[in-house]
Structures are given as C-alpha cells and as structure tokens.
Amino acid sequence: MARKTDTGFRPSLLDRTIAHVLPERGLRRIRAKAQLSVMMNYDAASRGRRTSGWRAPLSSADAAGWQAGARAQLRNLSRDFVRNRPFAARAVSVITGNVVGSGILPSISHDDPDRKARVDQLVRDHLLTVAIDAMGQHALPGLQRAAMNAVVEDGEVLVRRRWRVGPYGAGLALPFQVELLEADYLDQTKVANGQNEIVEGVEYGPTGAVVAYHILRQHPGAASRRLALDSVRVPAADVLHIRRADRPGQVRGISWFAPVMLTLGDMSDYQEGEILKQKIAALLAAFVSSEEPIAGDALDPDQGARDLGLGEMGPGTITELPPGKSVSFTTPPQMPGGYDQFMRQNLSAVAMGLGLTYESLAGDLSRVNFSSARMGRMEMDRNIETWQQLLMIDQFCRGIERWLREAWTMRPRLGPADFAVTWTAPRRALIDPTKEVPALVAEMEAGITSRQRVQRQLGLDPAVVLRERVEDAQAQAGQPVNLTNDEAAPGDAMRALSGIAAAEAIEGAEDAD
Structure with a gap:
C-alpha cells in the first residue's frame, strides 16, 4: 500500500466556503494553494520564529546601496575604520600590496626593434613619471596604489582624463593627464538630463548604458571652499569607473568592509575593553576609610566624592573615602578560551569576508607550516589574480592604454599607434x-x-x-x-x-x- 505524502496544506474555512458556493472557483483555489505548499521546500524561505529577524528586501544591485544613503554611510565608516582601527588599515595594505605592489607596468611590442625602442621610451616618459598625474605627484604605479586603496575603502574610484593643450600641455610627451576622484565627487542632486535618467551622479542613455558622469568641481567635504558646489557633465569616454561588480547590472561599488564592519567594530571595542581591564588590574591602590570625619573635609566637602572617581586612579594611589563609603568592583564573565581565541576566531571571519588569509591579516604565522600556508595562500592568490585582472588591468590599465592611443593620434609626428601593450602584474611572493x-x-x-x-x-x-x-x-x-x-x-x-x-x-x- 502506497504511503500518502502529507504536504502540510489544510483548506481554511474561507476555502471551504468558496468551494461550497462556487465549486469550480473553490477547486481552482484549493488546487493552487496545495501546489504552492508542495513547492515550498526551502526551510530558509519560510516565515517563522527562526527567520523572523531576517531581512531580505527586493532591491537591485545599485538600489541596495542607494537606499537611505547606505553607500555613503558605509564609505564614511570604512574610512574611519582605516584611520583608527589597525586591522582595517592592515587589510587595505595587504590587498593593495598584493594587487598593485610596485606597480602593474606596461611593456611595448613591435616588429621593428627601433620603433619599439622609441615607443617604449615615450610611453615610459609619460606614464612612469609624474607627467601622467594632473596633480603632478605620482607616476602610474602611485596612481594605481591610490586607486586600489579607494576601491577597497569606498568600493569605487573615478579616474578622469584631462586634456592638456597649449601652455598646459607644454613639456608633456602626450597631451593628456589623469585625475583620481573619490566617489564623493558624484553629484547626488541631479535626477535627469533631458530624457536621460541620472542616478547618484551617473547618467544613463536610452539603452541603459552609462553615457556621462556629473562630477562636482570640488570635494563636498573640503576644508576650504574655493569653487562653487556645482557639477559638470563629463562624457563617459573621459572617465574610468573602477569598482568590483558582484551582481549583474551593477554600476556603483560598495565598500569591501560592508560584510565585516560589525565584526570589526565589536572586536575593536572588545579589545579596548580588555586593555582597560588590564590597566585596572595593574593598579596597586589603597583605600582609607574612617568612621570619623576626615581632616580637611570642612574646607572641601566634595573631596571624598572626587576621590571616588576611579578614572583618576593610578598606580600607588592612596584614596581617602568619606565615612560610610566603600568601594567594590564588578567581576565580568570570562570569555571561553580567553582573549587570544576570541580575537583569532573573529579575525578569521574578517579575513574570510575580505578574501584574505588569517595569517596575512593578523601577521600571525605561529600555527602554520609550509603546506598549510601554501594551501591558504593558493585561495588568496586566486582572489589577488582576479582583482589584478578584472579591476586594475581590465578597467584601469586598459582604460589608460585607450587614452594613450587616442592621444597618440593627436600627435601625427609620432606615427601610427600600431604597437601592442602588455601589462605585467607585480611579482607573486614565493613561500x-x-x-x-x-x-x-x-x-x-x-x-x-x-x-x-x-x-x-x-x-x-x-x-x-x-x-x-x-x-x-x-x-x-x-x-x-x-x-x-x-x-x-x-x-x-x-x-x-x-x-x-x-x-x-x-x-x-x-x-x-
């Protein structure tokens, strides 16, 4: 005898009432609800006590960061973390150091050795000197490093081409420079340009492709205001938008610290608490109490209250207590496994969320040998190679190469841009x-x-x-x-x-x- 399968569906009173009054409609309703109950096989998709705190809004890739200013808030928090929390600063240093290192450098190929040498020298004179930087501070490797830092912290960075002609192009091998701009430069106030929609400073054309960026003339958080806080429309051909796209159709980036920010914050607070606890434990202090009024109280009746301020205690302090007062300290619960295990487990979670190894983030090599270090490094190397290729080479370096060729054609005396450019990433560290x-x-x-x-x-x-x-x-x-x-x-x-x-x-x- 075949066993009946219990789908968990029972017709409600309303279902039975509709079926009694309108049998055909009621039958369709009961059949549809029964089929739906059979299809609900994913426990995580059910609504109940265990999933009551889970939030799963229906939002597009860019809307998730745009709603309630989440993208800007995460960006600002991430910068504060990097400024003030050592493990966040370490994470940025490890990622950028491995992806960019001393620079992703171009090499020129051409069938004619003499022409290859001339082109190579001109490209190096322009890209590998401060001539490429609109601010005159960094060569191409320095710009790559700053751009990668911004991608990790902010989730994205803009690279703007600035044409240089006339006196502004004097001394330049090619008539263009590049300017790095943080995502804060995107104008958040504009919503349309003619028939084109503008979302968070990005203008979309009729086909949905990005056609322009609306960029503020000055950083909105600048210490001084030299320029009016309005924006200019910059064609997309003059902007490289470097970011990691994790979802289809994603245009804007989000801080890489978003999945681990709560853990990093809690871990930092716990660490500060442990340090304060050790400071208190290191105190050797004495408390003196008496049933008689302490001499001098009449002159300063608030002296005893001030003496109770534990923030002013230090090693060797002797504090007088007023009559009837005593001091007691709380006994906080101890973490299972102690401080070391707590920090190691949380750092492992942060490292996984960022795509790094625990050893590279914490600088702790005490628990690995060659085999385990290499296995962990292999996973991290895949991420590094992915970021090198998809972010820095495909988006940044190829964009610079395209601008180089377009600028080349503006100098007819240089001849055709018939050379090939290959980009070489920095050396992978050997274990x-x-x-x-x-x-x-x-x-x-x-x-x-x-x-x-x-x-x-x-x-x-x-x-x-x-x-x-x-x-x-x-x-x-x-x-x-x-x-x-x-x-x-x-x-x-x-x-x-x-x-x-x-x-x-x-x-x-x-x-x-």
Missing part, C-alpha cells in the same frame, strides 16, 4: 622558492607552460629579461657563455628561467666580437 621554483621549471620542461608566462607570473617583463640577458652575453663575449635550456639540468632554475633562446645569445655574442 618557499627552493620548492616552488623547481616546480615552475618542471612545468616549463614538460611543455605545460612557457617561459614568458612564468616570468610574468613572477612579476618579470620577458622583454626586459631578454634584453638584459643579451647585454650580459655581449659583456661576456670573450668568455664561454651558455644560455641554452637544452643542456640545462632539471633543477637549474636560473638557466631555465633566463627567457632567451640559444641562437639569440650566440648572435649577440658574435655581434659584440
């Missing part, structure tokens, strides 16, 4: 080079990867390595030089990673002769 480098060499010898790819993985520019190796070969032309990989031993990482073919090395030595 144990004696184990990891031989593994990379084995991958190359097995044909799994190439020398160029490994060199870029290590933060090296293959073109620079090739040129330097040729220069070394030319400098040692009178001595036997072996730069081949064919005769290299499997563990000879230096020769295997040299990045130069034997024929090129021999040709360079012969030219030097």
Whole structure:
C-alpha cells in the first residue's frame, strides 16, 4: 500500500466556503494553494520564529546601496575604520600590496626593434613619471596604489582624463593627464538630463548604458571652499569607473568592509575593553576609610566624592573615602578560551569576508607550516589574480592604454599607434622558492607552460629579461657563455628561467666580437 505524502496544506474555512458556493472557483483555489505548499521546500524561505529577524528586501544591485544613503554611510565608516582601527588599515595594505605592489607596468611590442625602442621610451616618459598625474605627484604605479586603496575603502574610484593643450600641455610627451576622484565627487542632486535618467551622479542613455558622469568641481567635504558646489557633465569616454561588480547590472561599488564592519567594530571595542581591564588590574591602590570625619573635609566637602572617581586612579594611589563609603568592583564573565581565541576566531571571519588569509591579516604565522600556508595562500592568490585582472588591468590599465592611443593620434609626428601593450602584474611572493621554483621549471620542461608566462607570473617583463640577458652575453663575449635550456639540468632554475633562446645569445655574442 502506497504511503500518502502529507504536504502540510489544510483548506481554511474561507476555502471551504468558496468551494461550497462556487465549486469550480473553490477547486481552482484549493488546487493552487496545495501546489504552492508542495513547492515550498526551502526551510530558509519560510516565515517563522527562526527567520523572523531576517531581512531580505527586493532591491537591485545599485538600489541596495542607494537606499537611505547606505553607500555613503558605509564609505564614511570604512574610512574611519582605516584611520583608527589597525586591522582595517592592515587589510587595505595587504590587498593593495598584493594587487598593485610596485606597480602593474606596461611593456611595448613591435616588429621593428627601433620603433619599439622609441615607443617604449615615450610611453615610459609619460606614464612612469609624474607627467601622467594632473596633480603632478605620482607616476602610474602611485596612481594605481591610490586607486586600489579607494576601491577597497569606498568600493569605487573615478579616474578622469584631462586634456592638456597649449601652455598646459607644454613639456608633456602626450597631451593628456589623469585625475583620481573619490566617489564623493558624484553629484547626488541631479535626477535627469533631458530624457536621460541620472542616478547618484551617473547618467544613463536610452539603452541603459552609462553615457556621462556629473562630477562636482570640488570635494563636498573640503576644508576650504574655493569653487562653487556645482557639477559638470563629463562624457563617459573621459572617465574610468573602477569598482568590483558582484551582481549583474551593477554600476556603483560598495565598500569591501560592508560584510565585516560589525565584526570589526565589536572586536575593536572588545579589545579596548580588555586593555582597560588590564590597566585596572595593574593598579596597586589603597583605600582609607574612617568612621570619623576626615581632616580637611570642612574646607572641601566634595573631596571624598572626587576621590571616588576611579578614572583618576593610578598606580600607588592612596584614596581617602568619606565615612560610610566603600568601594567594590564588578567581576565580568570570562570569555571561553580567553582573549587570544576570541580575537583569532573573529579575525578569521574578517579575513574570510575580505578574501584574505588569517595569517596575512593578523601577521600571525605561529600555527602554520609550509603546506598549510601554501594551501591558504593558493585561495588568496586566486582572489589577488582576479582583482589584478578584472579591476586594475581590465578597467584601469586598459582604460589608460585607450587614452594613450587616442592621444597618440593627436600627435601625427609620432606615427601610427600600431604597437601592442602588455601589462605585467607585480611579482607573486614565493613561500618557499627552493620548492616552488623547481616546480615552475618542471612545468616549463614538460611543455605545460612557457617561459614568458612564468616570468610574468613572477612579476618579470620577458622583454626586459631578454634584453638584459643579451647585454650580459655581449659583456661576456670573450668568455664561454651558455644560455641554452637544452643542456640545462632539471633543477637549474636560473638557466631555465633566463627567457632567451640559444641562437639569440650566440648572435649577440658574435655581434659584440
């Protein structure tokens, strides 16, 4: 005999009444409700005591940050955390240090070596000097670092192109500079431009694409007011909007600290409480009480009350208490496992929320060995590589490259912009080079990867390595030089990673002769 399945659905009095008066309509109503009850198989989607405190509003990716000023509030709180809470500052330092490091640098490729050298020199003179910065302070690596800091703290940053012509472009290799702008510069007051909708300073065209940004002339929180607090419309082609998009259709960014901000705040408060408790525990104080009035009370009747102010206590303090007064201290409950376990568990949660490892955030390597450190680092490296590619290279560096080519065409004497640009991320830190480098060499010898790819993985520019190796070969032309990989031993990482073919090395030595 088949067992009946209890769906949990029972027709209500209203259902039965409708079915009695209007049988067909009542039947459809009961059938629909029964089918719905069968479909409700997710406990988390049910409404009950266990889910009564859960909030799940229906909002788009950008509306979630726009409602009630959540995006700006999170942005301001995040900046305060970085200013005043060490682990927040450490998190920004770790993320930016790994993503940007000493800079994501361009390398030029061209079939003509002479033209390649000229283009490379011009690009380096403009991008890798302070000429690229509208404020004249940073080269491209410094701008990348500041932009990545803002992306982590604020969730987004604007990079604006400023054309420089006439006297403003004097001395520049290319007629443009870039200006970094915080998200506060977006005008929140405008709602439309003709038929185009403006949301939080971002103007959308008829197809839904971003067509312009409305940018304030001065930061709204500036200490001095030099310019009127109005905005200018800047075409989207002149703005790079760097942010992490976690949901489809997301245009605006949100602070990366949003999921962990409560934990960080509570942990910091707990830490301050522990420090205060230890300060109180370190006090060696004495209290003197008497049933007789203390001499001098008549002259200063409030002296006893002031002596009860524990905030003024210090080591070696002797405090007189007025008659009938006594001092007692509370005994707060102790955390299971103590301070160390509490901080470690919460730091682990914060690290996971930010996509880091506990060891990198806390600087605590006391509980890891090579294998566990490498396993944790592998997960973090995937995040770092993702941020490098999707944020800094695809959005920032490719945007700078596009502006470079457009500016190039404005200088006809430079010729066509027929060169290729490759961006090399900084070197990934090796946990144990004696184990990891031989593994990379084995991958190359097995044909799994190439020398160029490994060199870029290590933060090296293959073109620079090739040129330097040729220069070394030319400098040692009178001595036997072996730069081949064919005769290299499997563990000879230096020769295997040299990045130069034997024929090129021999040709360079012969030219030097």
